[in-house]
Amino acid sequence: MQLVLEKRAERSTVIALVSPVIAIGLTIVTMSILFVIIGKNPIAALNVYFITPLTDAYSLQELAVKAAPLVMIAIGLSLCYLANVWNIGAEGQFLVGAVAGSWLAVKTHGTDAGAWVLPAMMLLGAMAGALYALIPAFCKVRFGASEILVSLMLVYVADLLLDYLVRGPWRDPAGFNFPTTAEFDPVATVPLLFEGGRLHLGAAIALVIVIGAAVLLGRTIKGFEIRVVGAAPRAARFGGFSSNQLVLLTFAISGALAGLAGIIEVAGPVGHLQPGISPGYGFTAIIVAFLGRLNPVGILIAGLFLALTFIGGEQAQIAMKIPLDITKVFQGILLFYVLACDSLILYRIKLIMPQRKVADGAT
Amino acid sequence: MLDSGSGHARSGAALLQTIGLTKRYGSFLANDAIDIAIRPQEIHALLGENGAGKSTLVKTIYGLIQPSEGDMLWQGEKMVLAGPHDARARGIGMVFQHFSLFDNLTVAENVALGLDGKESFKAMSARLEQVSQQYGLPLDPKREVWQLSVGERQRIEIVRVLMQNPKFLILDEPTAVLTPQEADQLFVVLERLKSEGRAILYISHKLDEVKRLCDTATILRGGKKISTCLPREETAASLARMMVGTEIKQVKAAAHRQTTVPRLVVNDLSLAPDEPHGVHLKNISLELKGGEILGIAGVAGNGQDEFFAALSGERLAKDPGTIVIDGHAAGHLSITARRKLGAAFVPEERLGHGTAPRMRLSENALLTGHAASGMVHNGFINTAATLATVDRATESFDVRKAKRDPEAASLSGGNLQKFIVGREILRNPIVLVVSQPTWGVDAGAAAVIRQALLDLAAAGAAILVTSQDLDELAEIADRIAVMFHGHLSEPLMTADADRETLGLLMGGSALTPKDVPDAVGA
Structure with a gap:
């Protein structure tokens, strides 16, 4: 008996929709085994992870707050990945965006600056993220350097830059030597959507970005260009599309979105610049992009799901003393299954009985 | 003339025989109960259009594909092949249409990579030169492949197979890449191999060649065997009719074409x-x-x-x-x-x-049509216009497809080519x-x-x-x-x-x- 992958004539739209669900199912099975191994009740653990966070309004808002940066970053990354360009450094672009926007918040701190501060911070964040992402893009186009390595390495540069600034020049003088800037002024803070809640303007911005990406990819020639360059580079060149230009464009867009997510995170839920502002959003967004099938609406759903693992992970740590790193294990296993299940879109699994037995039976 | 088994040109035991050989891919029958017999000292043509099942049949005989049903007899005994190495061990060799050569390696290195034996590189090189001389296929073992012409590259493939001293040789469209003169030289070699008692299965769709060279011809169409005949007693037209199933429409040029600027x-x-x-x-x-x-x-x-x-x-x-x-x-x-x-x-x-294989025809219409066909307004795609192009190409060029707007890769070669040509011609x-x-x-x-x-x-x-x-x-x-x-x-x-x-x-x-x-x- 033998398992064979047989190529399908057309990609299966049913499997394209079902495959992330299968991947999630397999991940949950694997995680249950893992919970048993570390001596926790898998039912209780899964309950804390996936059900409890959905049962009260505060957690639901928190879910949207955590999902917003994931979705924003993943939308940008999906444009890169569709074009067959590999931006792995969204985490760095997120941090640089946060730093650039915070610069204005620190400079205007305690002055009478008006309502222009927050929009200007967002603009700075997006621009800085875009410029930072253009470094690996330029190295690829000009020198043929691997954008995967360059973008990944720049994550650590950004991380250390942020660390230096909050420990050095931007440290809050009244902050008891903690490595953090002063708390941002109200004009430099992302407003809440509802008084007394957690949900802030960033969630609404993420939604607008999802809609924008859906229009870009589905309705415009630029979106078509992105898809065709990734799907069939030679055909794209025959169509008159330049892949180099697209490398720069998709990197710039994804960098801008990551940078915007970064400054919104700092000026929103966190409220000041400090190390550790991201629990790995830039990397988790890679999983979000693929789990969402590189489709804007899919990414919205996937972003909410992965946000759930962050919140569930925190609650599991509190309630069941399950280590927080389990969340990362969970996310890694999920990405593995998502990519594995993707092959089912183009191939079907067939069980083949031994040839010889069939032939012998016939004679 | 149209027999199915009896009355071959030559009598005598078949070297290789297939009985009801069938290969199924899902519900698609690539080969449907094919009986074919090839005797020693025979050049046997396998004729058929693209998709008739020629490749599937020879790949089965060469052990690359396992049959779904049916048997193969080798010198009268039942043969089950685990893979091409099994076929080679019995004396079956194949020259593929697409060469598998490494451009940056020498002739001898390429041959060495394809041989199963354990002889030293030096002995192998010497034997390579000797075999190539013996059959009038001159090759310099030390030259790198990228320097060679297509005809010379084919010689490497043939010599590589001959060095295994096969009893049975399969050649897949060998003249497709040759000049007429090179093809003539190849025929001399094939006649010689035949006179040595070897059998040759010769795949082609060039009817003149088959009439000239082959003793017997088996015609496949749509996975089925249509007939086994003596090509020298047929006309090119009668062979074509068996291959295609209908008369081919002759193309007509306009009586008088004006040339302009x-x-x-x-x-x-x-x-x-x-x-x-x-x-x-x-x-x-x-x-x-x-x-x-x-x-x-x-x-x-x-x-x-x-x-x-x-x-x-x-x-x-x-x-x-x-x-x-x-x-x-x-x-x-x-x-x-x-x-x-x-x-x-x-x-x-x-x-x-x-075309982009995994994109829809409408998207592939856009691929070249975005430049000048009103398919794009202010950066937005006019989906109705792209679909209209697909419909017009379908109608004007008889593109057969399963649905209105399928992925390009799902079309057969001929239908996709009609779509591509239609897409361009419709732009006037x-x-x-x-x-x-x-x-x-x-x-x-x-x-x-x-x-x-x-x-x-x-x-x-x-x-x-x-x-x-x-x-x-x-x-x-x-x-x-x-x-x-x-x-x-x-x-x-x-x-x-x-x-x-x-x-x-x-x-x-x-x-x-x-x-x-x-x-x-x-």
């Missing part, structure tokens, strides 16, 4: 290759008027791909004046700008170059550059495509057709030029371009002194 002019175009082992285009000049079809013949790999890329704008020329489209210097223009001047292009490779181009318009396309689709090219020329367009099929060029071209090592010969009027003359040009031996290339290859 020059639409496509190439002035002394030279272009260095952009990849290692690419062909350097050298001083190519031509002038093509509206209403005219110019054919470019030549063995594959002599610069046709590079020339197409230069004409289309996928590679840019340094001097704008080297390529002139409808009076506009275009050498520096992108492919999109050239399309806007009224040019259209059909590349050789359908999947991956002419004044210049059409088309490469291998009917390569790997069934006879019905080929006739539709050739007729469409003739009609487009009759409507006043200038058409440049690159093809390795001399019959095709003779059928549609007004003039024929030959490409060899990046040079383009002076065009001949089609009436003066007999196979002999073209063959010599394709082999590079009839060039005027100024065109003699700088000694690469044979």
Whole structure:
């Protein structure tokens, strides 16, 4: 008996929709085994992870707050990945965006600056993220350097830059030597959507970005260009599309979105610049992009799901003393299954009985 | 004449016999209960159109594919093959249509990689030279493959198989890449192998060749065996009828075509290759008027791909004046700008170059139509317009497909090619550059495509057709030029371009002194 992958004539739209669900199912099975191994009740653990966070309004808002940066970053990354360009450094672009926007918040701190501060911070964040992402893009186009390595390495540069600034020049003088800037002024803070809640303007911005990406990819020639360059580079060149230009464009867009997510995170839920502002959003967004099938609406759903693992992970740590790193294990296993299940879109699994037995039976 | 098993030309025990050999892919029958018998000292033709099941059958015999049902008998005994090594061990050898050679390795190194034995490299090299001499297939074991012509590369493949001293040889369309003269040389070798008592299964769709060379022919159509016959007692027309199942429509040129102003002019175009082992285009000049079809013949790999890329704008020329489209210097223009001047292009490779395989036909209409067909407004795609193009191409060119807007890869080769040609012709181009318009396309689709090219020329367009099929060029071209090592010969009027003359040009031996290339290859 033998398992064979047989190529399908057309990609299966049913499997394209079902495959992330299968991947999630397999991940949950694997995680249950893992919970048993570390001596926790898998039912209780899964309950804390996936059900409890959905049962009260505060957690639901928190879910949207955590999902917003994931979705924003993943939308940008999906444009890169569709074009067959590999931006792995969204985490760095997120941090640089946060730093650039915070610069204005620190400079205007305690002055009478008006309502222009927050929009200007967002603009700075997006621009800085875009410029930072253009470094690996330029190295690829000009020198043929691997954008995967360059973008990944720049994550650590950004991380250390942020660390230096909050420990050095931007440290809050009244902050008891903690490595953090002063708390941002109200004009430099992302407003809440509802008084007394957690949900802030960033969630609404993420939604607008999802809609924008859906229009870009589905309705415009630029979106078509992105898809065709990734799907069939030679055909794209025959169509008159330049892949180099697209490398720069998709990197710039994804960098801008990551940078915007970064400054919104700092000026929103966190409220000041400090190390550790991201629990790995830039990397988790890679999983979000693929789990969402590189489709804007899919990414919205996937972003909410992965946000759930962050919140569930925190609650599991509190309630069941399950280590927080389990969340990362969970996310890694999920990405593995998502990519594995993707092959089912183009191939079907067939069980083949031994040839010889069939032939012998016939004679 | 149309027997199925009895009354073969030769009597005597078959070397290889298949009984009810069937290969099923899902619900699709690639081979449907095929009986075929090949005797020693026989050249047996396997005839059929693309998709008739020839490849599946020979791959089964060579052990690459396991049959779903049926048996194979080897010298009267039942044979089950675990893989090609099993087939080789019994004395079955195969020369594939697509060579599997490493360009940067020498002839001897390539042969060594393909042999199962354990002899030393030195002994193997000596034996290689001896076998190649013995069969009149001269090869220098120390030369690197990239320096060799296509004919020489094929010799490596043949010698590699002969070094295993096979009793049974399978050749898959061996003359597809050869000049007429090279093909003649190959036939001498095959006759010799036959006289030594070996059996040969010869796959082809060139009927004249089969009539000349083969003792027996088995015709496949749609996975079924149609007949086994004696090709020398058949006419080319009767063989074609068995292959295709119906009469092939003859294409008709308009009685009198008006040629008008020059639409496509190439002035002394030279272009260095952009990849290692690419062909350097050298001083190519031509002038093509509206209403005219110019054919470019030549063995594959002599610069046709590079020339197409230069004409289309996928590679840019340094001097704008080297390529002139409808009076506009275009050498520096992108492919999109050239399309806007009224040019259209059909590349050789359908999947991956002419179309994005996993995208819908409407998206593939947009791929070349976005330049100038009202498919895009302010950056937004007009989906209705792209779908309308698909519908029009479907209707005008009889594109058969399972649904209105399927993925390109799901169409058969012939239908996809009809779509691609239709997509370009519906844009009413004044210049059409088309490469291998009917390569790997069934006879019905080929006739539709050739007729469409003739009609487009009759409507006043200038058409440049690159093809390795001399019959095709003779059928549609007004003039024929030959490409060899990046040079383009002076065009001949089609009436003066007999196979002999073209063959010599394709082999590079009839060039005027100024065109003699700088000694690469044979």
